[in-house]
Amino acid sequence: xxxxxxxxxxxxxxxxxxxxxxxxxxxxxxxxxxxxxxxxxxxxxxxxxxxxxxxxxxxxxxxxxxxxxxxxxxxxxxxxxxxxxxxxxxxxxxxxxxxxxxxxxxxxxxxxxxxxxxxxxxxxxxxxxxxxxxxxxxxxxxxxxxxxxxxxxxxxxxxxxxxxxxxxxxxxxxxxxxxxxxxxxxxxxxxxxxxxxxxxxxxxxxxxxxxxxxxxxxxxxxxxxxxxxxxxxxxxxxxxxxxxxxxxxxxxxxxxxxxxxxxxxxxxxxxxxxxxxxxxxxxxxxxxxxxxxxxxxxxxxxxxxxxxxxxxxxxxxxxxxxxxxxxxxxxxxxxxxxxxxxxxxxxxxxxxxxxxxxxxxxxxxxxxxxxxxxxxxxxxxxxxxxxxxxxxxxxxxxxxxxxxxxxxxxxxxxxxxxxxxxxxxxxxxxxxxxxxxxxxxxxxxxxxxxxxxxxxxxxxxxxxxxxxxxxxxxxxxxxxxxxxxxxxxxxxxxxxxxxxxxxxxxxxxxxxx
Amino acid sequence: xxxxxxxxxxxxxxxxxxxxxxxxxxxxxxxxxxxxxxxxxxxxxxxxxxxxxxxxxxxxxxxxxxxxxxxxxxxxxxxxxxxxxxxxxxxxxxxxxxxxxxxxxxxxxxxxxxxxxxxxxxxxxxxxxxxxxxxxxxxxxxxxxxxxxxxxxxxxxxxxxxxxxxxxxxxxxxxxxxxxxxxxxxxxxxxxxxxxxxxxxxxxxxxxxxxxxxxxxxxxxxxxxxxxxxxxxxxxxxxxxxxxxxxxxxxxxxxxxxxxxxxxxxxxxxxxxxxxxxxxxxxxxxxxxxxxxxxxxxxxxxxxxxxxxxxxxx
Numbered sequence: 001x002x003x004x005x006x007x008x009x010x011x012x013x014x015x016x017x018x019x020x021x022x023x024x025x026x027x028x029x030x031x032x033x034x035x036x037x038x039x040x041x042x043x044x045x046x047x048x049x050x051x052x053x054x055x056x057x058x059x060x061x062x063x064x065x066x067x068x069x070x071x072x073x074x075x076x077x078x079x080x081x082x083x084x085x086x087x088x089x090x091x092x093x094x095x096x097x098x099x100x101x102x103x104x105x106x107x108x109x110x111x112x113x114x115x116x117x118x119x120x121x122x123x124x125x126x127x128x129x130x131x132x133x134x135x136x137x138x139x140x141x142x143x144x145x146x147x148x149x150x151x152x153x154x155x156x157x158x159x160x161x162x163x164x165x166x167x168x169x170x171x172x173x174x175x176x177x178x179x180x181x182x183x184x185x186x187x188x189x190x191x192x193x194x195x196x197x198x199x200x201x202x203x204x205x206x207x208x209x210x211x212x213x214x215x216x217x218x219x220x221x222x223x224x225x226x227x228x229x230x231x232x233x234x235x236x237x238x239x240x241x242x243x244x245x246x247x248x249x250x251x252x253x254x255x256x257x258x259x260x261x262x263x264x265x266x267x268x269x270x271x272x273x274x275x276x277x278x279x280x281x282x283x284x285x286x287x288x289x290x291x292x293x294x295x296x297x298x299x300x301x302x303x304x305x306x307x308x309x310x311x312x313x314x315x316x317x318x319x320x321x322x323x324x325x326x327x328x329x330x331x332x333x334x335x336x337x338x339x340x341x342x343x344x345x346x347x348x349x350x351x352x353x354x355x356x357x358x359x360x361x362x363x364x365x366x367x368x369x370x371x372x373x374x375x376x377x378x379x380x381x382x383x384x385x386x387x388x389x390x391x392x393x394x395x396x397x398x399x400x401x402x403x404x405x406x407x408x409x410x411x412x413x414x415x416x417x418x419x420x421x422x423x424x425x426x427x428x429x430x431x432x433x434x435x436x437x438x439x440x441x442x443x444x445x446x447x448x449x450x451x452x453x454x455x456x457x458x459x460x461x462x463x464x465x466x467x468x469x470x471x472x473x474x475x476x477x478x479x480x481x482x483x484x485x486x487x488x489x490x491x492x493x494x495x496x497x498x499x500x501x502x503x504x505x506x507x508x509x510x511x512x513x
Numbered sequence: 514x515x516x517x518x519x520x521x522x523x524x525x526x527x528x529x530x531x532x533x534x535x536x537x538x539x540x541x542x543x544x545x546x547x548x549x550x551x552x553x554x555x556x557x558x559x560x561x562x563x564x565x566x567x568x569x570x571x572x573x574x575x576x577x578x579x580x581x582x583x584x585x586x587x588x589x590x591x592x593x594x595x596x597x598x599x600x601x602x603x604x605x606x607x608x609x610x611x612x613x614x615x616x617x618x619x620x621x622x623x624x625x626x627x628x629x630x631x632x633x634x635x636x637x638x639x640x641x642x643x644x645x646x647x648x649x650x651x652x653x654x655x656x657x658x659x660x661x662x663x664x665x666x667x668x669x670x671x672x673x674x675x676x677x678x679x680x681x682x683x684x685x686x687x688x689x690x691x692x693x694x695x696x697x698x699x700x701x702x703x704x705x706x707x708x709x710x711x712x713x714x715x716x717x718x719x720x721x722x723x724x725x726x727x728x729x730x731x732x733x734x735x736x737x738x739x740x741x742x743x744x745x746x747x748x749x750x751x752x753x754x755x756x757x758x759x760x761x762x763x764x765x766x767x768x769x770x771x772x773x774x775x776x777x778x779x780x781x782x783x784x785x786x787x788x789x790x791x792x793x794x795x796x797x798x799x800x801x802x803x804x805x806x807x808x809x810x811x812x813x814x815x816x817x818x819x820x821x822x823x824x825x826x827x
Contacts, residue, residue, distance in 0.1 A: 069602040070580035076594055133590060190590055192607075218577055219570025219602070289574035289601035 023086065024174040027093060027149065028167040029123075045198040046249035047387070051124035052077050052189060053254045054115045054344055057283055059083070059187060060108045064285045068243070069218060072202035075129070075191040082109070083138040083185045086145055086177060093122060093149075093173075106376070112281060113342040115255075117379070126151040126171065128198035129191040136187040137180035144180035149173045204243030217244035222291045226259045229331065230299045236332045248333075251292040255281050255343035259293045263306070263323070267298075270306040271321050274371065281343060296334060298369065300325035303418050307410055309372060311402040316395035318402070320372035322410055326418040328366040337370045337403065339389070341379050347387030353407055354400040355391075361411035367418070368410065374399060431464050431471045480511060517556065519821030520774035524784050527770055528637060528680050529560045531786055535634050536566050541675050548584045548633035550610055550640065553592035555599055557637060558583055574602035584630045586610050606630065610638065610661065617649070617660030622668070631668050637680040638662070641780075644683050644747060646693035654696040656754065658683070663758040666789060670762050676790045678769075683751070685744035685773055685781030687735040694735050697750055702728050704753060708804070711753070714811040717826055718745045740781045744773035747783045748814060755787070756806045763796030764789045766806040774817035 049066065056064045059081030067076040084092070107113050125132045132149045151171045153161060161169040194202070204216060217225050217240060228234065237245050258275050268275075278294075285292045298304065304325035311318050320340075329335045336349035352358075353365065374395075381393030389396050439458045446454035464470040478486070487507060491500045532547055546566065551557050561567045567583055568576040575583075581604055587593050588609040596605055606613060606627070614631065615621035623631050640658065649655040662679060669675045689697065705712035705728050716724045723742060726733055735746050752768050759766070769786040795802035815825035 065598065067597045067601060069574065070604050074593075074605075074607055076597060078594060078598075135590070188590075188594060190593075190607075216577065219572055219574050221572045224571060289570070289572040291572075 022174065022176045024172070025090075026153075026163070026169050027171040027173060028163055028169050044246070044249070045128050045202045046246040046253075048124035048128050048198075049075075049077075049246070049250050050253040050344075051386075052122070053250065053285055055122060056081050056187065057112065057255060057281075057344075058108060058114045058116050060110045060112065061187075062282050062284065064283075066285065066287045068202050069288045070203070072194050072199045075189075075194060075202070077189040077191070079187050080185065081187055083136045083141075083187050084145060085136075085138055085141060085143055086175065088138075089134075089136075089145060089147060089175070110282075113376075115342045115344045123170065125149075125189070125191055126154050128194055128202075130193035130195065131191075133190040133192060134187065135190075137184050139183060139185040142179060142182050144178040144184075145175065146178055147173050147175035201242040202246060204241040212242040212245065213239035214241060215239055215244065216241045217247055217290070218288060220290060222259065222293050225290070225295070226261070226293070226297055229295055229297045232299065232301060232330055234331050236330075247287055247290070247292065248295045249348070250285070250287070251295050252333075252338070252348070253345040254285055254292075255283050256285050256292050256294060257283075259297060262294070262296055263298045264300065264304070267304060267306045267323070270308045271323075273319075274321060274373070277373070278343070296369070296371075298323055298325065298329070298334075300327075302326045305413075305417065307406075307413075309370070309403075309406055311399065311406075313398040313402065314394075315398045316374055316377045318372050318374040318378070318399055320370060322368055322370040322406065324364070324368050324410055324414050324418065326367065329369050332366075334369045335366050336368070337372060339378070340371065340373045341376070341382065343373070344386075346382060346389060354396075354403055356404050356407055360408060361415065364411045364414045365407075367414060368407070370403075372399075372403070427471060427475060428465070431474050434474055435461050435464065483511070518779060519819065520779070520782070520817040523817050523821040523823065524682065524772075524774070525557055525560050527784075527786055528557055528635075529564050529566075531678050531680070531769070532561060532566055532635055533564055535678060541634060541673065543673075544629055544675060545584045545604075545633040546582045547635045547637065548586065548630055549637040551585045551587070551596065551637075552639070553587070553589070553595040555585065555596050555603075557639070558585065558596075558600060558603065570602070572601070575600055577602075580604060584633060586613060588612075604630075611657070614661045614664055617655060617657045617664075622664070628668060628671075631665055632671070632675055633677070634675060635678045635680065636665055639680070639682045640684075641682075642684055643686050643688050644751065646689045646696070648692075654693050659751070659754055659758060662755060666759040666762055666764055669789065670764075670791065674791050676788070679785070679787045679789065681751070681787070682782060682784040683747065685740065685747060685775060685783045687738070687743045687746060689735060691732070691734070694733055697735065697746070698727050698730075698733050700754065701750060702730060704807075708807055711807045711810070715749050718749060718811065718814060741773070744775075744781050744783050748773060749810075751783070752785060752787065752810045753807065756803055759789075760799045760803045760806075763791050763793070763799075763802075765792055765795045765802050766790075767812075768806075768810045769813060771810060771812075771814040772817050772823065776819055779819075 053064050053066070056077070056079035059079060061079035061081035063080050065076075065078045122132075130151050132151070134145070134147045134149065136145045137143060149171045150173070153169050153172055158168060163169055204212075204218065215228075217228070220228070237248050240248070255278060257278055263271055302325075304323065307322045307324070309318070309320045309322060323329075334349060336351035337353045338349045339346045349369070351365070353368075353370075356365065358365075378389070378393075378395045378399060381389045381396040383390060391397075391400075435458070438461050442454035442457045449457075461470070461474055464474040484504075484507075488500070488504070491503055495503060536546055547561065549557055558567070561583060562569060567579045570576045580602060583603065585596055585600075585603060585605045586609075587596060587605055587607065590607065593605050593607050596603060613623055613627050615623065622628065638658070638661075644656055644658060647655050647657060658681075662681070665677075665679070669677050687694075701715070705715065705724065712724065712728075719727075719742065723738070723745075735743060738746065748771050752766070752771060756766055767788040767790070769788055771785050773781065773783045775781040792802070811826060813825060815823055817823055
């Protein structure tokens with residue numbers, strides 16, 4: 001291992017040994033704060049994988065291949081991106097938080113908005129493994145960069161890792177330059193010595209503090225996964241093993257395509273711009289042979305609608321869609337609001353819709369699944385964990401207001417179109433049932449009132465199928481008081497007082513039995 | 514992709530034939546069926562899949578139920594990647610086999626996870642290297658590859674004991690120094706003296722002149738022999754020496770195949786398929802088991818011709 005060197009606060013590169021065949025050095029972060037934040041930053045292995053895959057996206061990779069199975073003792077992430085050389089490595093990797101990722105522009109050569117900002121993504125690797133080996137080459141270069149990064153130093157105390165006034169050592173590295181074909185361009189990461197809990201979770205076994213079921217998506221192709229996720233009986237992703245849950249979380253976050261039939265055909269039009277936007281990124285990720293697609297599948301049990309969202313504010317602009325269906329969305333993980341910045345998701349679906357009032361249509365909130373693409377101004381509100389937003393930030397506050405206003409309107413619409421429609425359907429069925437029963441009553445009474453009168457009675461109420469007013473009357477519920485009121489009114493019109501007295505007496509006996 | 518030589522295809526068929534037989538017998542599900550130094554292309558794994566011994570899932574990855582049925586050993590990261598691309602979900606140990614088995618160190622053994630893999634029912638050491646001879650710590654001649662195999666045999670005796678098959682392929686060229694040649698010559702000469710049947714069989718393979726030369730004790734440099742004879746020396750020496758190394762462990766060794774191949778410009782190779790079956794008798798009377806093992810060293814000895822046909826020794 002190279003000896004730690006003392007670096008001044010402003011030093012950038014930290015290569016300490018250089019020969020023709022190899023180089024080595026130390027990776028540092030700019031401050032104790034970044035050291036603290038980047039230690040334990042990622043709560044799950046999926047979060048780490050997402051970061052590394054998004055790094056590939058920022059390198060203009062069109063295809064990323066990830067290998068985890070069978071037991072996650074080693075993870076390989078391979079991309080066909082632009083690659084890097086030694087100078088790039090030392091510039092981008094050796095000093096975390098002083099990232100140069102956007103130094104040469106906000107977008108990649110392909111025109112993708114870069115997801116990474118402060119270069120902390122690769123630190124994700126130290127959360128799950130002790131050693132990362134990197135191979136990379138750039139098109140037009142005959143050099144293959146081979147670096148082995150050892151994160152053991154991270155497990156030491158902060159004091160022993162302090163370098164100068166402000167910097168903290170994160171890892172040691174050793175590198176060599178080998179030969180590569182001039183047309184090749186790629187980066188391959190080997191995450192080695194994957195650490196205990198991360199390995200257990202990634203391999204798919206149940207582990208402490210992690211809810212996991214027994215179903216697995218390993219070995220399935222994208223169509224099969226789509227078919228499984230579309231089943232209404234899949235209540236939650238927690239029914240799957242932890243390997244599959246990681247797969248779904250990664251697929252939800254990174255900018256991969258939607259499944260071909262993720263939403264019913266008649267609802268596709270309003271979401272078309274977002275599908276096209278994602279397709280245009282031309283980004284594919286394969287995990288152990290499975291092509292990942294966004295695990296968003298809507299198969300409404302009855303009626304549903306989609307509303308586009310467009311907001312142009314002073315502090316932020318955003319667009320997206322709200323999908324609302326009659327009954328709660330399954331799997332539950334799709335309930336809520338997912339915000340994307342630069343095509344990468346910020347955390348998971350937020351079931352509180354940015355703290356929307358829980359008293360306003362709580363039932364309907366579980367009927368809604370929304371994806372919102374916010375512009376870069378919201379990025380300033382994003383915390384370093386890339387999954388939460390600062391709630392006092394003006395961009396957040398403004399977007400929150402717009403989302404809440406939209407959601408309020410949608411809940412009203414859902415109440416009238418989905419819930420109302422459902423209730424009308426139920427009423428029509430009840431009315432039909434009542435008319436059938438009424439037919440039986442009329443048939444029984446036909447010997448007394450005569451068949452024409454019985455038939456007329458049935459005909460009258462059969463018309464309720466066509467007339468909403470008549471249907472409401474048919475379904476009207478009467479109290480005993482209402483009954484006396486109606487019966488007395490009619491009896492007084494057609495009976496003698498004696499008959500009315502006798503009729504009321506018997507009616508009372510009958511009703512009070 | 515490398516062009517597959519017909520001889521190599523034949524050898525691979527022998528491996529798969531063995532794997533099929535082992536798989537269909539009532540085996541030990543607690544250990545892998547097959548551990549292999551498959552190389553980056555993993556052609557023997559392809560053959561196992563084609564034979565239906567290992568299944569692929571719908572996305573072409575190794576099926577979950579067979580995830581530890583085959584274990585590949587490959588030290589080069591790029592070759593690991595190539596294998597993993599071809600067989601997503603395949604268990605690959607990214608180390609040299611020497612590291613896994615801790616070389617010929619007599620007191621260093623594989624860790625718990627690796628131990629299980631090293632107890633596979635079939636271990637295929639397809640080594641594209643000659644049989645090296647070294648001087649060990651005690652100043653004696655040692656053959657590291659054969660020492661690994663003796664350790665593998667020892668691992669298989671741990672409870673529950675597992676009968677196993679060794680598939681071994683070595684480069685057929687002999688690159689021993691004078692001392693190693695002398696050691697091998699003495700070893701063979703001793704055996705010629707004490708095992709008449711073995712000596713006769715060796716005569717059939719090596720020819721009377723070479724056998725006489727070995728027996729005479731006159732110094733020989735095996736590297737000077739023509740390549741066919743160098744292969745023949747290995748065919749005689751390797752199974753014989755293996756038996757000597759493991760004879761006290763209780764194994765009966767059946768040499769199912771003892772073949773050489775590679776003529777013309779093709780690299781000369783030697784390959785063996787040996788079945789290790791444990792028995793109390795062999796443990797109690799190792800000398801008898803040893804003699805029995807010697808008898809069948811040449812049971813299926815021969816040559817694979819350039820078309821892939823097996824020509825057995827008459």
